[in-house]
Amino acid sequence: MEEEPEGAPRETRTLSIDSGSDASKATFTLTHEDHTLGNAVRYILAKNPQVSFVGYSVPHPSEPKMNVRVQTTGVPASDVLLDSLVTLYKVADHIDQTFAAAVDEFKTKSSQRV
Amino acid sequence: MERGKDERLGGEPGVEVLHLTEDRITFMLNNVDISVANSLRRVMLAEVPTMAIDLVEVKENTSVLHDEFIAHRLGLIPLRSEMAAQFNYARDCTCDDSCPRCSVKFTLDVKCEEAHRRNITSKDLVSEHPDVVPIDADGLGDDLGGIVIVKMGRGQELRIEAIARKGIGKEHAKFNPVGTVAMCADGAIDLNHDALSTLPLDKIYEFVNTPTDDPPGNCPAKVLLYNDISKAIQVNEQAVDEEKARDINFFDKMAYFAEWWNDFNQLKDKTAPELIRIRDRPDRFIYSVESTGVMPPALIAKVAIDVLREKVNQLQREVAKGVEDAMDGHGYAMAM
Numbered sequence: 001m002e003e004e005p006e007g008a009p010r011e012t013r014t015l016s017i018d019s020g021s022d023a024s025k026a027t028f029t030l031t032h033e034d035h036t037l038g039n040a041v042r043y044i045l046a047k048n049p050q051v052s053f054v055g056y057s058v059p060h061p062s063e064p065k066m067n068v069r070v071q072t073t074g075v076p077a078s079d080v081l082l083d084s085l086v087t088l089y090k091v092a093d094h095i096d097q098t099f100a101a102a103v104d105e106f107k108t109k110s111s112q113r114v
Numbered sequence: 115m116e117r118g119k120d121e122r123l124g125g126e127p128g129v130e131v132l133h134l135t136e137d138r139i140t141f142m143l144n145n146v147d148i149s150v151a152n153s154l155r156r157v158m159l160a161e162v163p164t165m166a167i168d169l170v171e172v173k174e175n176t177s178v179l180h181d182e183f184i185a186h187r188l189g190l191i192p193l194r195s196e197m198a199a200q201f202n203y204a205r206d207c208t209c210d211d212s213c214p215r216c217s218v219k220f221t222l223d224v225k226c227e228e229a230h231r232r233n234i235t236s237k238d239l240v241s242e243h244p245d246v247v248p249i250d251a252d253g254l255g256d257d258l259g260g261i262v263i264v265k266m267g268r269g270q271e272l273r274i275e276a277i278a279r280k281g282i283g284k285e286h287a288k289f290n291p292v293g294t295v296a297m298c299a300d301g302a303i304d305l306n307h308d309a310l311s312t313l314p315l316d317k318i319y320e321f322v323n324t325p326t327d328d329p330p331g332n333c334p335a336k337v338l339l340y341n342d343i344s345k346a347i348q349v350n351e352q353a354v355d356e357e358k359a360r361d362i363n364f365f366d367k368m369a370y371f372a373e374w375w376n377d378f379n380q381l382k383d384k385t386a387p388e389l390i391r392i393r394d395r396p397d398r399f400i401y402s403v404e405s406t407g408v409m410p411p412a413l414i415a416k417v418a419i420d421v422l423r424e425k426v427n428q429l430q431r432e433v434a435k436g437v438e439d440a441m442d443g444h445g446y447a448m449a450m
Contacts, residue, residue, distance in 0.1 A: 015436035036156040043149035078437040085430040092423035098129045103412045106131035
């Protein structure tokens, strides 16, 4: 049982940006990310009116790698990607706060019923 | 964007707990897209940290199972993991090999002195940490309680030292804190009152009642009511809420029921209207999370939300840094 754990150490995480000469179009390659964040980020970017194209792919399931392609109407692609991550953070943060309150509420309600 | 509000769905994400027991939580997540809802499901399955035995040193094994077999079985024993957040991952820990900050030592030292056989269970495992212990499996399977590791004959002996570490389900399934995480879109029941009023009374009773045996035309639960005075069929919303909290497949079953009755109504006349329609509510998701016993189910969901948030946070910092580096290196910003 001494095999190297798959969830690799933090320092091997890498990000590469393939953008060519035009900053409004870029492919971001993220390691150790998958559909968990990929699809959510894709969805948030797709709703941004400044984004003309967005897609993500996980090229091979046994390779811990994810590509996100973003093309915008002019603003740098990295800006909209960062915006989308801020939005997703806010969503998760809000759910976090709401969840604790919802569990407490349910517990109070069910203890009153008994 | 205010407080994680999703403009298209027009509202802040909300959570409502429908049901909570010792080993299961059912809750509804409102006003999120399916992609975000699925992220949460995936994190609960594969990225909530728990403790499990990860390193086994066999000092003496005269049982019928070979060392690797026993090591594997030890790894799969669920350990209470409420304290997992306070441990380091062994790979990130400052120690060389293992220390109390990243691991918990277990010992198993048993010899069968009984005349016939003895079950060696998770109860024979001795933990160094008072809170990281095998789950209480009383009442599960064997009447001795505990999870059977090996059965021993007279004179057989097992001496083992094992180390439990923190990990996530992505790394090895033994770290998975849940039995199942089911997620489905909430539903709604629409009745076509005009079409239903044309049914003969005996058919209306058949439609509404739930006989004990189970042909496809039976309503899966008592959620439809016939009002004798107003001569109308109603949906009992409270019963629907109770049913969907109890059974995550409730709307699926309702859809089968609806299909049967709509087919029945269209037997003679293909253009006849639908009697009942089950509609998806794709902005509301019901989760049913069953814990393996390593953590209370509400804690699993809570930790999963935290993990999801921190994953995004980390990625955000990495992307920001990556963009900065790219700008320094290749005049990336000038290309604008």
